[in-house]
Amino acid sequence: MRVAIAAVILAACGGDDGAAKPDASIIGVPGSYSISGVVRYEDRPAMPDGFLGPTSPKIARDVTVSVIDDTTMATLAHAQVGDDGAFAFTFDGTGGAMLHVMATTSSDSPARPITVVHPGTQLVFGFGGASFPTGLVTTQDVLVTEASMAAQAFNIFDVLIDTMDHIQTDLGDPTPSPLIAEWEVGNQDGTYYDGAIHLLGADDDDGYDDTVILHESGHYIEDTEGRSSSNGGNHDGSPTDPRLAWSEGWATYWSMAVHGDPVYIDTNAQGGFSYDGDTTIDLAPMPAGPLDQLVSEDMVTEILWDLGDAGASDDDGVAGTHARVEGVEPHYLKSTTLRAVGKAGVDLVDFLDGWFVADGLGNCAAAKAIVTEVHKFPYDYAGPAGACP
Amino acid sequence: MKLPLIVGLVALGWGARVQAKPTAPATVRLDERASATGGFDVTLVAVATRAVPSVELAIGDRHATFGATAVGQPRTLTVHLASNAEVHGVARLGGRATLATLHPRLAKPQAFTVRVLPNGRGVAEVR
Numbered sequence: 220m221r222v223a224i225a226a227v228i229l230a231a232c233g234g235d236d237g238a239a240k241p242d243a244s245i246i247g248v249p250g251s252y253s254i255s256g257v258v259r260y261e262d263r264p265a266m267p268d269g270f271l272g273p274t275s276p277k278i279a280r281d282v283t284v285s286v287i288d289d290t291t292m293a294t295l296a297h298a299q300v301g302d303d304g305a306f307a308f309t310f311d312g313t314g315g316a317m318l319h320v321m322a323t324t325s326s327d328s329p330a331r332p333i334t335v336v337h338p339g340t341q342l343v344f345g346f347g348g349a350s351f352p353t354g355l356v357t358t359q360d361v362l363v364t365e366a367s368m369a370a371q372a373f374n375i376f377d378v379l380i381d382t383m384d385h386i387q388t389d390l391g392d393p394t395p396s397p398l399i400a401e402w403e404v405g406n407q408d409g410t411y412y413d414g415a416i417h418l419l420g421a422d423d424d425d426g427y428d429d430t431v432i433l434h435e436s437g438h439y440i441e442d443t444e445g446r447s448s449s450n451g452g453n454h455d456g457s458p459t460d461p462r463l464a465w466s467e468g469w470a471t472y473w474s475m476a477v478h479g480d481p482v483y484i485d486t487n488a489q490g491g492f493s494y495d496g497d498t499t500i501d502l503a504p505m506p507a508g509p510l511d512q513l514v515s516e517d518m519v520t521e522i523l524w525d526l527g528d529a530g531a532s533d534d535d536g537v538a539g540t541h542a543r544v545e546g547v548e549p550h551y552l553k554s555t556t557l558r559a560v561g562k563a564g565v566d567l568v569d570f571l572d573g574w575f576v577a578d579g580l581g582n583c584a585a586a587k588a589i590v591t592e593v594h595k596f597p598y599d600y601a602g603p604a605g606a607c608p
Numbered sequence: 609m610k611l612p613l614i615v616g617l618v619a620l621g622w623g624a625r626v627q628a629k630p631t632a633p634a635t636v637r638l639d640e641r642a643s644a645t646g647g648f649d650v651t652l653v654a655v656a657t658r659a660v661p662s663v664e665l666a667i668g669d670r671h672a673t674f675g676a677t678a679v680g681q682p683r684t685l686t687v688h689l690a691s692n693a694e695v696h697g698v699a700r701l702g703g704r705a706t707l708a709t710l711h712p713r714l715a716k717p718q719a720f721t722v723r724v725l726p727n728g729r730g731v732a733e734v735r
Contacts (some may be wrong), residue, residue: 269705285725297726321723323731337732342722345733367734368718407712412627422696422709431629438627451625455633456702457658466627485629485705489666489698492632492705499703516630 245314245354252314252354255307258282258300258322260346260363260373263427265484269491271427274365278304279373280380281331282322284361286310289317289350299326314354320361321347324369324376331383332397335372338406338419344372368404371426375400375418378429382436385477386444389542390549396443398436402426411451412438423487430474430483437470445548448564458504458513461566468519468567469548471496472527476541481524496524497534506595510561510568518594519567525589526574535593536585539578547573558602572602583607632704633658638667638697640710643688650710651686652697664700677701 262277284306286296295318296308312318324335324344336343346369348361363373379398386395400416404426408419416435418425425431441447449466458464471494475481481497494517501518525535527544551573552565561568571590575583583600587607590598600607634654643649652665656677663674665685672685689695695710720732 283725285723287723292723294723294726319735321731321733323725323729323733325725325729327727334729340730340732342730342732343725345720345723345731347721347733347735369734405712410629413625421712423707425629434629435627447625449625449627451627453628453631455631455657456704457633467630470627471630483630487696487698487705487707488709489668489696489707490705491698491707492700492703494630494703 242355246352248314248354249311250314250354251309252312253307253309253357254286254318254320254351254359255305256320256348256358256360258284258304258306258320258361258363260377261365261370262374262377263365265428265430265486267482267484267493269484269486269493271486274370276362277374277377278302279322279363280304280377281326281328281333282373282376283325283327285321285323287319287321287347288312289319299328312353314352316353317350318353319347319350320359321345322361322363322373324372326376329394330387331380332395333376333379333383333400334397335376335379335400335402338401338403338408338417344369344402346373371404371424372402374427374429375402375416375432378432379416379436381477382433382439382473385545386440389476389545390440390444391546392444392549396439398439400432400435410435412436412442413451414442420487423485423491425485428484428486428491429478430471431485433474433477434470434483436477437473438466440473440545440548441466441469444553446552446554446565448562448566454516456501456515456517458515461511461514461562461568462564464514464516464519465566465570467516468523469570471516471520472523473545475520475524476527476545479541481528496520497528497532500593502594503596506591506597508597510597510599511566514567514596518596522567522590522594522596523570525593526586535589537582537589539582543577544574546577551576555603560599567596568598571598572604575600575602575604575607580605580607630704632699632706633660633702634663634699634706636697636699636706636708638695638708638710640692640695647688647690648692649686649688650695650697651684652699652708653682653684654699654701654706655680655682656701658702660701662701665697666700667695667697 264272406419527541
């Protein structure tokens with residue numbers, strides 16, 4: 220019972236100064252030893268003024284943790300932490316041999332199949348904690364520092380956990396498709412989704428911009444759980460192809476719905492911007508115009524938020540749920556034959572058709588107030604759910 | 609003619625679509641030229657891609673605010689710098705902001721150790 224003996228010895232040493240006292244009796248002795256601790260990373264909040272706030276430690280959920288022998292480089296133990304970031308290993312080793320704990324941005328969990336990698340090499344981000352002697356230290360926390368240039372990767376991983384959990388709770392899919400995100404300091408490839416998430420904006424790398432990360436994961440949702448007809452490209456809030464407006468407006472809405480906060484923030488070194496999808500009102504350019512007119516992605520986001528929010532802060536007549544709004548992607552848009560109105564392909568018209576199928580016609584008047592009266596979008600209220608009275 | 613069909617299908621896949629993040633309605637760049645009095649003049653140029661009620665430009669702590677700006681209308685802010693160091697300029701319009709950087713600081717490559725996890729996944733470990 221080497222573990223028990225080591226624990227007793229450490230307890231007897233007191234540990235007032237936090238430093239382990241050498242115990243010569245276990246040095247060089249093969250046996251079963253243990254180590255436990257918590258993995259955290261340095262996070263920075265995105266502030267409404269478009270700058271990042273100060274660092275603070277945050278639990279690193281579900282990351283993979285390994286115990287590495289510093290001399291042989293062998294992996295002595297390997298597991299995923301839970302949502303508390305805690306790990307506890309018992310492993311075969313040699314007393315006094317120097318080890319360290321390494322945390323990595325990958326998960327083998329079927330519910331959270333996330334990997335955050337370096338572009339090019341596709342190597343997972345790993346952070347190694349301080350070395351410690353086997354058996355003489357039994358608790359060793361790990362803090363992934365910003366200075367190591369790995370903390371942002373751990374933040375991306377943690378934010379994407381929220382997307383994965385939302386897929387399960389709100390979309391009903393317990394085993395989401397694998398998701399890879401690439402991040403790197405100094406890379407100028409930009410931020411986008413093309414089957415993987417790329418967060419490579421040089422001085423605007425988005426590693427701490429949670430809502431930007433979630434926006435790109437909104438495209439992953441379309442890709443894997445729903446459907447998109449957008450051809451992509453740049454978008455600046457101006458009226459644009461309704462399929463592009465739908466896709467981008469949906470992605471921004473997803474970024475807000477996952478955290479239940481209608482504020483999107485994109486920071487950068489000189490000060491970025493924030494956008495409130497609840498209080499901002501964008502209008503359709505032609506209230507009496509066609510269903511396939513060019514519209515702003517922001518108008519799409521604002522309509523979706525108002526259909527999904529509820530409670531004391533709700534400023535519209537629909538006491539909705541985000542799950543009902545989000546569920547239109549997998550339950551309607553993904554496989555339903557769309558009406559031959561509006562633009563061919565998925566746009567806001569098709570979403571509204573699907574939302575009325577899910578919600579029924581009981582909220583027609585309140586939905587009309589949002590869509591037609593506030594945002595001036597000329598939806599025809601004649602989808603497959605039936606005509607609104 | 610199978611090949612064009614296959615190419616067309618590939619082009620429709622997600623790999624061919626780039627879903628970028630929201631940007632400001634402007635093209636933004638930083639221009640630099642040596643000053644006759646020494647140092648460098650750096651100019652932030654923002655060209656609106658749609659009409660906006662106002663434009664704000666900033667380089668470091670220097671700011672300039674402009675009123676209504678038409679599509680294609682450039683707005684500029686010039687600052688004098690002693691050296692051609694890294695410079696950030698930002699344009700805020702249409703409720704959004706876009707950053708431009710001159711002489712971007714190359715990230716110092718982090719020394720890392722490549723390890724292979726038991727599941728075969730490669731890791732770049734920093735400490």
